[in-house]
Amino acid sequence: MEILSFSIYTLQMDSKNDNPTTQQERIDSLLSSCGINLTKQRRVIADTLFAKNQHVTADQLFDAVKGSGARVSKATVYNTLGLFVKKGLVREIFIDASRTFYDSNASHHHHFYNVDTGDLIDVKDRLAPHFVSHELPAGTAMDVVDLVIRVRNCNP
Amino acid sequence: MEILSFSIYTLQMDSKNDNPTTQQERIDSLLSSCGINLTKQRRVIADTLFAKNQHVTADQLFDAVKGSGARVSKATVYNTLGLFVKKGLVREIFIDASRTFYDSNASHHHHFYNVDTGDLIDVKDRLAPHFVSHELPAGTAMDVVDLVIRVRNCNP
DNA sequence: TCATTGTTTTAGAATTAGTCTAAATCTACT
DNA sequence: AGTAGATTTAGACTAATTCTAAAACAATGA
Helix, strand or coil: CCCEEEEEECCCCCCCCCCCCCHHHHHHHHHHHCCCCCCHHHHHHHHHHCCCCCEEEHHHHHHHHHHCCCCCCHHHHHHHHHHHHHCCCCEEEEEECCEEEEECCCCCCCEEEECCCCCEEECCCEEEEEECHHHCCCCEEEEEEEEEEEEEECCC | CCCEEEEEECCCCCCCCCCCCCHHHHHHHHHHHCCCCCCHHHHHHHHHHCCCCCEEEHHHHHHHHHHCCCCCCHHHHHHHHHHHHHCCCCEEEEEECCEEEEECCCCCCCEEEECCCCCEEECCCEEEEEECHHHCCCCEEEEEEEEEEEEEECCC
């Protein structure tokens, strides 16, 4: 009868930086390895987005990219984010209907969302879902599990 | 270290209809019991929405209400859905950024979403989340857990 | 190098879900 | 009935996102 079970395992740290490539070289090879053609705009967008683990809206990313002096249009930010999502480099998070968040950490993890403050933060420990496929809707395969734990401030 | 655990239990069936009230009386007392003043519009909206377990957009509900002959504005549908959400009678489901679904079944349950077809269906078995509160972000309390299992068609 | 071709970017228009507004209508209460 | 507060309404408005069609760019091959 059980259709889902979750097991807990800890988040392995990203221990990169032990090879001598520059950030730009790493970004370039990341994009290339996904079959993404390199352009000035995609590089600066990726550079900004992947600078750290973050949850950003298209607009926030657009501002950040502009802030770094690059000339990139908003349409390109949307196009590029869409491309990155398609290639699995970033994840979309749907928290409310008014805006989409893009998570620069595409690896499997979940989120706390504070409905009072709007804070969106990672759940540090991972839940690994193991699905018994015949319990999924007929003719379908698992894509991804989105788990959002909505929290409120205790004393608002 | 474990911050979440899920236990499985089966969905108890709604065994209503063993008292002699009409659907309209039940709707009225449901709304009243939540402190919602009765109006013609709220009654017909609730009637349409709670006729069955369903996931609808505001627009779909607006069309359904209009289809039943009632004269209700779209703003009222939005206002009323917002009110019902605030009162805990319906749940919002955020599947993508382009539209909000309203779930006429507000009890705790989760969803399969087929990204190919757009089908949104209930997970039949429930996952009861037990959170250790000190693992939540400081100063926050659990509100609600949203779990969406995204699936794809096997042979598209 | 130049021409050709396909890809990408761009500004701005278009779309669309949802919210806001201010007036009209209702409802409840005296 | 009269008043006050709540609710509804049509349509204007907003904001995120998509679309469009032209311009810029990149890659390829003669």
